Amino acid sequence: MTPNSVVLTIQKPDNFSLVEISGPDSTLLLEPKKAASPKQFTWLLFLRAYRALACISWLATASKSVLGSIRKRIAQSNLNEEEPHGRGGSRLYKFIKLFLFVSIFGLIFEAIAYSRKWNLHMIQPSEVEGLVHTSYVAWLSFRADYISPLVVKLSNFCIVLFLIQSLDRLILCLGCFYIKYKKVKPVAVTVEDGGVDAEDPSCFPMVLVQIPMCNEKEVYAQSIGAACELNWPKDRILIQVLDDSDDGNLQLLIKDEVASWRHKGVNIIYRHRLMRTGYKAGNLKSAMSCDYVKDYEFVAIFDADFQPNPDFLKLTIPHFKDKPDVGLVQARWSFVNKDENLLTRLQNINLCFHFEVEQQVNGIFLNFFGFNGTAGVWRIKALEESGGWLERTTVEDMDIAVRAHLNGWKFVFLNDVRVLCELPESYETYKKQQHRWHSGPMQLFRLCLPDIVTSKISVWKKSNLIFLFFLLRKLILPFYSFTLFCIILPLTMFIPEAELPIWVICYVPIFMSFLNILPAPKSIPFLVPYLLFENTMSVTKFNAMVSGLFQLGSAYEWVVTKKTGRASESDLVAFAEREQKASNEEKISRRHSESGLELLSKLKDTGSTPTKKRNRIYKKELALAFLLLTASARSLLSAHGVHFYFLLFQGLSFLVMGLDLIGEQHD
Numbered sequence: 188m189t190p191n192s193v194v195l196t197i198q199k200p201d202n203f204s205l206v207e208i209s210g211p212d213s214t215l216l217l218e219p220k221k222a223a224s225p226k227q228f229t230w231l232l233f234l235r236a237y238r239a240l241a242c243i244s245w246l247a248t249a250s251k252s253v254l255g256s257i258r259k260r261i262a263q264s265n266l267n268e269e270e271p272h273g274r275g276g277s278r279l280y281k282f283i284k285l286f287l288f289v290s291i292f293g294l295i296f297e298a299i300a301y302s303r304k305w306n307l308h309m310i311q312p313s314e315v316e317g318l319v320h321t322s323y324v325a326w327l328s329f330r331a332d333y334i335s336p337l338v339v340k341l342s343n344f345c346i347v348l349f350l351i352q353s354l355d356r357l358i359l360c361l362g363c364f365y366i367k368y369k370k371v372k373p374v375a376v377t378v379e380d381g382g383v384d385a386e387d388p389s390c391f392p393m394v395l396v397q398i399p400m401c402n403e404k405e406v407y408a409q410s411i412g413a414a415c416e417l418n419w420p421k422d423r424i425l426i427q428v429l430d431d432s433d434d435g436n437l438q439l440l441i442k443d444e445v446a447s448w449r450h451k452g453v454n455i456i457y458r459h460r461l462m463r464t465g466y467k468a469g470n471l472k473s474a475m476s477c478d479y480v481k482d483y484e485f486v487a488i489f490d491a492d493f494q495p496n497p498d499f500l501k502l503t504i505p506h507f508k509d510k511p512d513v514g515l516v517q518a519r520w521s522f523v524n525k526d527e528n529l530l531t532r533l534q535n536i537n538l539c540f541h542f543e544v545e546q547q548v549n550g551i552f553l554n555f556f557g558f559n560g561t562a563g564v565w566r567i568k569a570l571e572e573s574g575g576w577l578e579r580t581t582v583e584d585m586d587i588a589v590r591a592h593l594n595g596w597k598f599v600f601l602n603d604v605r606v607l608c609e610l611p612e613s614y615e616t617y618k619k620q621q622h623r624w625h626s627g628p629m630q631l632f633r634l635c636l637p638d639i640v641t642s643k644i645s646v647w648k649k650s651n652l653i654f655l656f657f658l659l660r661k662l663i664l665p666f667y668s669f670t671l672f673c674i675i676l677p678l679t680m681f682i683p684e685a686e687l688p689i690w691v692i693c694y695v696p697i698f699m700s701f702l703n704i705l706p707a708p709k710s711i712p713f714l715v716p717y718l719l720f721e722n723t724m725s726v727t728k729f730n731a732m733v734s735g736l737f738q739l740g741s742a743y744e745w746v747v748t749k750k751t752g753r754a755s756e757s758d759l760v761a762f763a764e765r766e767q768k769a770s771n772e773e774k775i776s777r778r779h780s781e782s783g784l785e786l787l788s789k790l791k792d793t794g795s796t797p798t799k800k801r802n803r804i805y806k807k808e809l810a811l812a813f814l815l816l817t818a819s820a821r822s823l824l825s826a827h828g829v830h831f832y833f834l835l836f837q838g839l840s841f842l843v844m845g846l847d848l849i850g851e852q853h854d
Contacts, residue, residue, distance in 0.1 A: 279730050283810040286674070290817045293681045296323060301824045335684035338675065342685055345671040348663050349691070353699050355659055360702045362548040371551055373599045375505035392507075394424045394500060395483040395567070399470045400441075401431040403491035405752035406609070407441050413494035415453045418501060425483065426455040429470045431463050465578030466745045467560075468586075472576040475567075483567060490561040492609045492750045493520075502604045503564045514569030514596030515588070517546065518562045521605035524751075529713075530617060530850035531610045533720045536703060536710045538610075543602065543706035550600030553651065555592045560584030562606040569596045579634060581745050582627030589635050589652065593642040609750055613851040614844065615803055619746045621724060622731040626744075628661040629735030662736070665728035672722045673811055677818030677834060680827070689829050719840040726807055808845030812838050 300323055366372070396414050400407055414426050426448075430441050438459060445457040460473055471488070474480075485504060489495060495518075503516045519542045525535040549556040560583070570576075573590040580586050588598070611617040639652050676692060679685045700718045704710050710717070733739070815838030822831040843849055 279726075279733075280807045280810065283807060283814065286678075287810050287814045287817065290677065290681065290814055290821075294817050294821050296326070297681070297821055297824055299323075330682055331684060335682055338678060338682050338685040342671070342675045342679070342687060345667045345675060346687075346691055348667040349671060349695070352659060352664055352667065353695060355655065356699055356702060359544050359548050360705070362552060363544045363706075366547060366551055372603065373506055373550070373601060376508045376510075391420050391423050392485060392504065393483040394419060394504065394564075395480060395486040396424060396426045397429055397471065397474055397486060397488050398427065398491060399429040399431070399467050399474075399488070400491035401467075401470075401747050402434060402437065403432070403747075403750060404434075404437050404440075406492045406750045407437075408444050409494055409752065410489060410491045411441075411444050411448065411455075414489060415448045415451075415455060416497050417495065417499060418497040421452060421454055424454060424500075425479070426453065427474050428455065428457045429474050430457065430459045431466075431470050432459075433463070466581070466583075468576045468578045468583035471583070472578070475570070475575060480567065485564050486567055486570070487564045488561055489606070490608070492752075493561050494607045495562065496606070499604065499606065500564075503601065506599050506601070507564075507566060510597075512595065512597050513599055514566050514573075514591050515558060515598045516564045517550075517556070517559060517598065517600050518604040518606050519543075519546075519600075519602050520559070520562060521607050522610050523607055524610055524612060527610075527612055528850055529716065530614060531612060532710060532713055533717055534610045534617065536707050536713065536717050537721075539707040539710075540703045540705075542600075546600045547602045550598060553648075554597040554599075555648070555651075556588070556598055556600060557656070558584040558588035558598075562608070566596075569594075572596075580627050580630040581623045582631055585628060586631055586635075589631065590638075592648070592652070593638060593644060595644070609752075611748055611850075612751060613749070614847050614849050616749045617850065618727055618805075619744075620748050621727050622734075623745060625661070625665060625728045625731035626735030628657065629732055630738070632657045632661070633736070633738075662732060665725055665732045668722060668725035669729035672837070673725060673815070676830075677815055680818040680821040680825070680830065680834070683825065686827075686830075692833050693829050715836075716840075719837055722837055723808070723840045723844050726811060730807075803847050805845045805847065808841050810845075812841035812845050814838075815841060 299319060303320075396417065398410055398414055400410070403410070411426075411428060417424065428441060428445050430438060432438050432441070442457050445455055448455050458474060460470065463469070465472065475486075480486075485507065487495075487500065487503075499518070503518060506516045507513050520538060522531070522535055522538070525531050546556045546559075569591050570587065573587060573594050573596070575587075576583055577586055592598075611620055636653070639649055642649065671687075672692070675685075676687055679687055696718055697714070700714055700721070701711075704714060704717065815834050819831050819834035819838055822834055
């Protein structure tokens, strides 16, 4: 061995031999001692084949499971059952169905042209052969001369609305960032002892607490219990349980609960209307007509699923002190079941943006926002001077807020004060809630427009009410969202001259969705599902907006949002355990003095099994799903790229909604 030689030993004697490297310029040679045997190679192929088969088997099983769920859902649903959205919804469904049939016919036509490789740009008149080819060329000429200009104008109009609404949302977000950076927030005059000076009697004005409810079997006990636990002098608070239930057994249970708290020394009364008209507005109006209401200065309102913390009044009432022009103090909602399923997660994104951005920014810079109907405290004088509760719309909360604003009252939003409540867990319940929330504002706009124009408020406030509060956020948003992404976009796949740019269907929507998610940062992984979900809900919101604007039958529908009572099972467990023993003992003692009929009714009601509920099939969503999937197939022929993926996933999103496969599931 030479002095410059290096011996390198590799510790795999079965595969490699000893190699000598002579000199620094020598190369390293790793010589296999023996190659892989045919038997080993065969086993390797078998292993890879097994993995491929396992993957295919998993995909087949998953596909079979999904198809089985879809088949079961269709079998259990009545396709002929009309959705309760009146004539407006029926007309919209017929329009979508007609559009779908035309799109399918167009896709067949385009597929024939694609298969025969008709070059649309270089075709000569002499090359036209056959009736189909002639018809196709005639269609291209007609499309370019008559249809394309109309579609381009409509799409440009919707894009302008889209950009205006996006600019409004961006300005709201900048305002929210400014509030966070400067730490701007409403400050009460008195801040001692959690917001109230305990030694100053004027800090404890007379407060009326109202709990309107209607057939709220799942949540009535927890809402009454939370209101009775409010930390306020017993002689300066009165709790009204305003029960509109039509179930006699449930009425007895609510009376029993009220009597239990009254026995503990709480100043609480039970009211039930004989004439249950006007829904929630009629219920509140009836309660405010009681003679004893004149002794109270403020009224706090909580829906049946809301559980305020004991310090709620001490954190809200001080904001009225020394501010005679403040008519409303609104607290933020907090959701006990926000992580229950995908539907509740997506709702949480929307409502976090609503409170964190919209309500907070409007409260700080305009002293006005729409009352949320619950978790707020009103100055009773502001209610009376503004005309009180009216039964003319399904959004009585927004109605009284607009009228109070026109009368010069200011509003305060407290983003730091949160009240626990519950989100709808099923798509059917959420859909009905959104229909009421989007048809009511259009009813109100028609009724309030003359009052807004003739009011004595400033021109800026009038413009804000008309153009921003009503038109832009309540009318334009559902209009362009449905028209642009559910009608024009699939239409442009068959009319390439009017094709939408990528930034309209991708960049701007993703950026705006990202801004919407910022108030709920844990929801950022749900960015794409949220974008698809909002576009899917646009058909419900558009239908509701049209119903309210033109006073169609469905505009006056009022369906109480179904509750599950989940809040009492999680966040209020400690409270329930603390009260369970004493409450049960008191109920047993009271039952001895009740008639046998009442006791029998309660036992029967408690022991009854709930009726089996089935998921529905939503025809408008299904028709739009097939429409978008048809357009995605046409886009695939033209290799549109982003357009294809957007239409594909949006169509699948509509399919999931149409089959009611999101949210709480039923057998």
